[in-house]
Amino acid sequence: MENKFADVIIDISHEKVDRPFQYRIPDEMKSELKVGMCVRFPFGNGNKMRMGYVVEIKDTPDYPEEKIKELSQIVTENLPMEARSIKLAGWMKHRYGGTMIQAMKTVLPVKQEMKPVMQKEVSLVVTQDVACDCLAQAQAKKQVGKVRLLEALLSGATVNYSMLTSKLSVSPQTIKSMEAQGILRVESFREYRNPIRFAEGRTEKKELTPQQQRIVEAFLRDYDEGNRKPALLHGVTGSGKTEIYMQLIEGMLMRGKQTIVLIPEIALTYQTVLRFYQRFGDVVSVMNSKLSAGEKYDQFLRAKEGKVKVMIGPRSALFTPFKELGLIVIDEEHEPVYKSDAMPRYHAREVATELARMTGACVFMGSATPSLESNYKAQTGEYRKYVLSERIGDAKLPEVELVDMAGELKSGNMTMFSRLLQEEMRKTFSRGEQMMLFLNRRGVAGFVSCKACGHVLKCPHCDVSLSEHKNRMICHYCGYEAPKVTKCPECGSKYIYGFRAGTEKIEEKVKEMFPTARVLRMDADTTRKKGDYETILAAFAAGEADVLIGTQMIVKGHDFKNVTLVGVLAADLSLYASDYRAGERTFQLLAQAVGRAGRGAKEGKAVIQTYQPEHYSLQHCIAQDYDSFYEEEMTYRRLMDYPPSHHMLALLLSGADEAETERCARFLAESIRRERIPVRVIGPAPASIGKINDRYRQVLYIKHTKEEELIRTKDVVERTMEGNEEAFKGVQIWFDFDPVQSY
Numbered sequence: 001m002e003n004k005f006a007d008v009i010i011d012i013s014h015e016k017v018d019r020p021f022q023y024r025i026p027d028e029m030k031s032e033l034k035v036g037m038c039v040r041f042p043f044g045n046g047n048k049m050r051m052g053y054v055v056e057i058k059d060t061p062d063y064p065e066e067k068i069k070e071l072s073q074i075v076t077e078n079l080p081m082e083a084r085s086i087k088l089a090g091w092m093k094h095r096y097g098g099t100m101i102q103a104m105k106t107v108l109p110v111k112q113e114m115k116p117v118m119q120k121e122v123s124l125v126v127t128q129d130v131a132c133d134c135l136a137q138a139q140a141k142k143q144v145g146k147v148r149l150l151e152a153l154l155s156g157a158t159v160n161y162s163m164l165t166s167k168l169s170v171s172p173q174t175i176k177s178m179e180a181q182g183i184l185r186v187e188s189f190r191e192y193r194n195p196i197r198f199a200e201g202r203t204e205k206k207e208l209t210p211q212q213q214r215i216v217e218a219f220l221r222d223y224d225e226g227n228r229k230p231a232l233l234h235g236v237t238g239s240g241k242t243e244i245y246m247q248l249i250e251g252m253l254m255r256g257k258q259t260i261v262l263i264p265e266i267a268l269t270y271q272t273v274l275r276f277y278q279r280f281g282d283v284v285s286v287m288n289s290k291l292s293a294g295e296k297y298d299q300f301l302r303a304k305e306g307k308v309k310v311m312i313g314p315r316s317a318l319f320t321p322f323k324e325l326g327l328i329v330i331d332e333e334h335e336p337v338y339k340s341d342a343m344p345r346y347h348a349r350e351v352a353t354e355l356a357r358m359t360g361a362c363v364f365m366g367s368a369t370p371s372l373e374s375n376y377k378a379q380t381g382e383y384r385k386y387v388l389s390e391r392i393g394d395a396k397l398p399e400v401e402l403v404d405m406a407g408e409l410k411s412g413n414m415t416m417f418s419r420l421l422q423e424e425m426r427k428t429f430s431r432g433e434q435m436m437l438f439l440n441r442r443g444v445a446g447f448v449s450c451k452a453c454g455h456v457l458k459c460p461h462c463d464v465s466l467s468e469h470k471n472r473m474i475c476h477y478c479g480y481e482a483p484k485v486t487k488c489p490e491c492g493s494k495y496i497y498g499f500r501a502g503t504e505k506i507e508e509k510v511k512e513m514f515p516t517a518r519v520l521r522m523d524a525d526t527t528r529k530k531g532d533y534e535t536i537l538a539a540f541a542a543g544e545a546d547v548l549i550g551t552q553m554i555v556k557g558h559d560f561k562n563v564t565l566v567g568v569l570a571a572d573l574s575l576y577a578s579d580y581r582a583g584e585r586t587f588q589l590l591a592q593a594v595g596r597a598g599r600g601a602k603e604g605k606a607v608i609q610t611y612q613p614e615h616y617s618l619q620h621c622i623a624q625d626y627d628s629f630y631e632e633e634m635t636y637r638r639l640m641d642y643p644p645s646h647h648m649l650a651l652l653l654s655g656a657d658e659a660e661t662e663r664c665a666r667f668l669a670e671s672i673r674r675e676r677i678p679v680r681v682i683g684p685a686p687a688s689i690g691k692i693n694d695r696y697r698q699v700l701y702i703k704h705t706k707e708e709e710l711i712r713t714k715d716v717v718e719r720t721m722e723g724n725e726e727a728f729k730g731v732q733i734w735f736d737f738d739p740v741q742s743y
Contacts, residue, residue, distance in 0.1 A: 007056040024070045036090030038075040038083045053086040055100040096344035097714045097735035107319045119191040120161035145174040192298040203278040215386045216247045232378045233366040235388030237595025241366040257326025261312045264335035283309035287317040315348045325361045328352045333365035336740040345736045369588040376644040398597040398604035400622045404613045421567045421607045428565045435565035437549045438593045452493035463691040522550035555593040561600030571610040579742040587617040643738045649710040650739045651700040655731040658696040664731045665698035671720045679704045687743045699743040
């Protein structure tokens with residue numbers, strides 16, 4: 001039997017996972033050993049037995065065979081928590097491609113161990129009488145520090161050490177000497193960095209509607225009976241999906257289980273965490289990219305030690321090291337941000353399903369506009385489906401009106417606000433109510449062009465236009481910056497301007513129209529610093545502003561009872577994307593935006609401005625009819641063999657040499673065709689953005705009804721590249737299954 005070799009890692013702290021050691025696999029292990037397994041092996045000069053994880057299995061050694069030691073055994077009992085993470089990483093490598101190291105760095109969200117924050121507390125170890133005697137002696141001797149110390153200890157059970165030394169000016173020597181005399185003791189304890197700092201105040205659980213109650217009871221009954229099939233909750237905006245999540249979490253806590261709650265945007269963290277914290281208290285924590293390294297590490301430890309029972313956060317929170325995971329909630333499951341844009345390009349929904357299978361947990365997804373993939377799986381029986389068709393209490397779905405902006409232009413209205421929207425804004429101000437104005441764009445300008453010759457200023461390193469921001473022109477792909485131009489470099493004309501249709505421009509116009517209006521703007525430019533999201537949202541929730549202007553982050557999941565008007569400007573911008581999901585994205589985005597209005601006792605209204613009023617996405621949005629939209633959109637998907645009726649694999653190649661990148665792409669396409677895998681290969685062709693940061697991009701699309709055939713295709717591509725390393729030198733490749741964007 002031919003020898004096989006395993007690359008193993010010993011220390012899986014994030015910064016050390018790229019240091020594997022190679023071992024020979026004994027014959028008796030060859031059929032059983034898999035990537036991700038935990039193994040024992042002799043390590044170092046003394047051959048001390050260590051434990052580690054298999055990250056790759058190879059047919060040929062990387063070192064002289066006589067120098068390679070042999071694995072000792074596969075560990076199957078009392079596996080450490082890390083074993084589950086490594087196993088999940090192995091599944092992700094197989095499913096999405098890339099290297100095991102890339103997968104492991106994904107599932108290990110904490111990069112390195114951080115120095116703990118230690119606190120000290122001082123308490124009396126003698127009786128009150130003895131302490132009073134000591135105090136009297138200190139007062140007689142005018143020992144001021146000792147007097148302050150004893151007075152503080154006599155007034156409370158324990159006193160913080162730093163408070164004694166800073167605020168009371170007690171010297172460490174005084175504390176040390178009294179500790180030596182046996183009067184007091186100093187105890188050290190670890191203080192976990194906690195990113196959640198809310199004022200105390202608990203809220204009781206709300207009484208559920210009959211619809212909500214039926215869903216909660218059915219889900220928990222199925223869970224107890226062992227039915228762990230993923231569940232999809234389709235609930236209209238304002239129907240109480242979050243309350244269902246909280247009731248299910250309560251059910252998990254009663255069963256001794258822990259819960260991960262995924263949310264799509266960091267902007268949603270503040271409001272979501274506040275609601276969960278007020279319900280469940282300190283067992284709730286948060287994990288996201290805005291935390292410091294120390295905060296992340298401490299949340300990781302708190303979760304591992306069982307101090308946290310509910311972890312809330314975006315995609316990376318999925319990898320929280322819970323020992324008793326019972327439930328994974330995915331809120332707004334349709335959001336594209338649940339798909340990673342780095343290798344491995346995993347989808348949180350799919351990884352959550354696999355993690356739940358490994359741990360005996362269950363996935364519960366919710367959305368007012370479910371992704372076509374999830375609704376399709378619900379219709380085919382792969383998911384359970386629950387429906388909430390009405391808003392809570394007396395709240396009604398808002399009235400929606402569509403405005404044709406081409407007609408506005410013909411009638412002489414040259415502004416970005418239709419006459420209807422202006423009138424509704426006036427009414428809203430007069431009633432003392434709030435409004436949200438949404439634009440699917442960031443900053444001040446989209447592109448800079450010459451009105452005389454039509455020349456568009458482009459990035460010299462990328463095949464994209466530059467955007468104007470104040471007095472600079474910026475490329476949002478590579479970061480290239482240049483000063484603002486005053487003359488066209490092509491024809492010399494001075495009529496060169498930025499396309500001014502950003503959130504900042506809207507803010508200026510609102511203040512011109514309504515000088516007394518209190519306006520907040522929330523976009524990528526106003527939320528750069530830690531805490532910016534919370535500050536803006538808290539101010540708006542407290543009624544400190546009349547208008548909230550923003551990009552996509554303001555229309556997702558927020559619940560403001562006094563918002564009665566939502567204005568959508570340039571609603572059809574997202575329809576112009578060269579993406580087969582453009583119609584679905586537009587419907588979802590507008591439905592979410594409309595759903596921010598009228599969530600309290602007051603009726604709401606939404607005004608959608610568009611140049612394509614006849615488009616089916618907009619027409620179904622006005623009717624607020626998801627089911628009809630789904631059926632029409634699925635007709636197009638079936639005709640074109642797009643997901644979810646088919647699966648699709650995108651292969652994106654990137655290289656510094658245009659001709660070489662194209663040659664490699666053609667070589668891969670021919671390799672796939674030679675294997676006679678029954679897949680449809682489209683391309684290669686230049687990507688829609690053919691160059692980014694001086695690297696040329698080629699793309700291949702492969703389609704089939706079965707996912708397994710695309711995974712086979714991915715394996716063929718990886719083998720082809722491994723067997724032709726020199727030919728692919730300098731060319732990078734990414735695999736993207738069922739991409740959420742076109743390349």
